[in-house]
Amino acid sequence: MAGAAVPEGGRGKGKKKSLDAVINVVPFIDLLSCCLAFLLITAVWTQVSKLQVGQAGGPSQDQTPPDPNILQITLQITEKGYTLTIGQGGSNIDIPRKGTDYDLQALADKLKEIKLQKQDQRTISIAAEDNVQYNDLVQTVDTCIKMGLDGVTVQAAT
Amino acid sequence: MAIQAPGKRPAPRFMKSKVMGGKFMKGKRPGNADLQLTSMVDMFTLLVIFLLSNFSAAGDILFMSKEITLPTASHGSELERAPVVAITDNFIGLEGQKVVDVDQIAHDEILNIQQLEDNLRDLKKREEFVHQNDKDHVFAGKINIQADRHTHFKIIKRVMYSCAMAGYGNINFAVLAGKQDKGAAPGGAPAPAAAPSGG
Numbered sequence: 001m002a003g004a005a006v007p008e009g010g011r012g013k014g015k016k017k018s019l020d021a022v023i024n025v026v027p028f029i030d031l032l033s034c035c036l037a038f039l040l041i042t043a044v045w046t047q048v049s050k051l052q053v054g055q056a057g058g059p060s061q062d063q064t065p066p067d068p069n070i071l072q073i074t075l076q077i078t079e080k081g082y083t084l085t086i087g088q089g090g091s092n093i094d095i096p097r098k099g100t101d102y103d104l105q106a107l108a109d110k111l112k113e114i115k116l117q118k119q120d121q122r123t124i125s126i127a128a129e130d131n132v133q134y135n136d137l138v139q140t141v142d143t144c145i146k147m148g149l150d151g152v153t154v155q156a157a158t
Numbered sequence: 159m160a161i162q163a164p165g166k167r168p169a170p171r172f173m174k175s176k177v178m179g180g181k182f183m184k185g186k187r188p189g190n191a192d193l194q195l196t197s198m199v200d201m202f203t204l205l206v207i208f209l210l211s212n213f214s215a216a217g218d219i220l221f222m223s224k225e226i227t228l229p230t231a232s233h234g235s236e237l238e239r240a241p242v243v244a245i246t247d248n249f250i251g252l253e254g255q256k257v258v259d260v261d262q263i264a265h266d267e268i269l270n271i272q273q274l275e276d277n278l279r280d281l282k283k284r285e286e287f288v289h290q291n292d293k294d295h296v297f298a299g300k301i302n303i304q305a306d307r308h309t310h311f312k313i314i315k316r317v318m319y320s321c322a323m324a325g326y327g328n329i330n331f332a333v334l335a336g337k338q339d340k341g342a343a344p345g346g347a348p349a350p351a352a353a354p355s356g357g
Contacts, residue, residue: 033202036209134306
């Protein structure tokens with residue numbers, strides 16, 4: 001049990017007062033219990049975050065003229081997989097699906113190559129088809145951000 | 159009454175007596191035992207510290223629903239307070255209130271969802287009215303989209319378009335914060351600000 005020493009103060013030659021004093025921990029336990037109950041009730045167990053995206057032609061788009069050093073990268077999400085187009089009129093790089101899932105690892109590798117060549121590149125445009133699920137879109141955006149392309153614009157595939 | 163072993167059963171006042179009580183306690187263990195509270199206090203303290211470190215005063219930003227299962231992303235940033243558009247299989251809602259049924263708009267030819275846009279315009283007007291005397295306040299047009307992971311982009315794009323038409327062009331996808339994996343490109347991948355936020 002918690003104890004604390006108190007200054008020695010005898011009353012005379014007879015009995016000596018005990019040096020140990022017991023601290024009353026009951027109010028402390030009460031306080032801790034209340035804190036614990038309050039914090040458990042107000043605790044947030046789901047960690048929610050956000051992925052910021054822009055819209056092609058939307059108000060959030062910068063009106064500044066495009067930098068000629070920045071490539072226009074378009075990533076199409078279709079039923080078959082990804083199609084990566086680098087630059088206007090550039091060649092298409094197909095990344096087919098891996099079974100039922102999109103091949104995020106292959107996409108990450110391709111984006112890493114681009115990022116190594118163009119370190120200032122921060123923008124990418126994602127064009128998704130109508131039947132693409134939100135989860136796949138989010139995973140794709142997340143992969144782009146992971147690879148340093150955090151200026152993600154989402155638009156509908158033509 | 160409890161069953162007791164046969165033997166001497168002294169009166170309680172004898173048991174309390176220092177002189178008489180001792181006779182009856184021979185060979186018996188004392189009935190009182192001190193509780194060891196130190197370990198319990200330690201455990202309570204640790205729990206309180208852990209919960210305090212995870213405490214968030216931001217409150218619940220999203221209206222969590224059983225119909226919406228959020229996807230997981232590992233590179234998201236901290237969610238901020240903004241109007242929330244919820245998209246389920248059945249309906250589209252704004253700030254916890256149903257706006258329109260998905261079936262109702264599924265066969266529309268136009269991209270815009272008129273009911274959602276009207277509600278968002280009202281919300282924007284309200285916000286501008288509230289902050290009309292606050293010159294420092296700039297309308298950022300932030301909006302959080304909380305959609306089920308199986309929602310098709312066909313619906314998402316229409317919601318995004320409606321938000322943009324109403325002036326909410328700063329769109330955030332609400333996701334569950336996942337673990338950050340390795341293999342990010344050099345000079346990229348901002349650290350996830352997965353601070354506990356509402357949910």
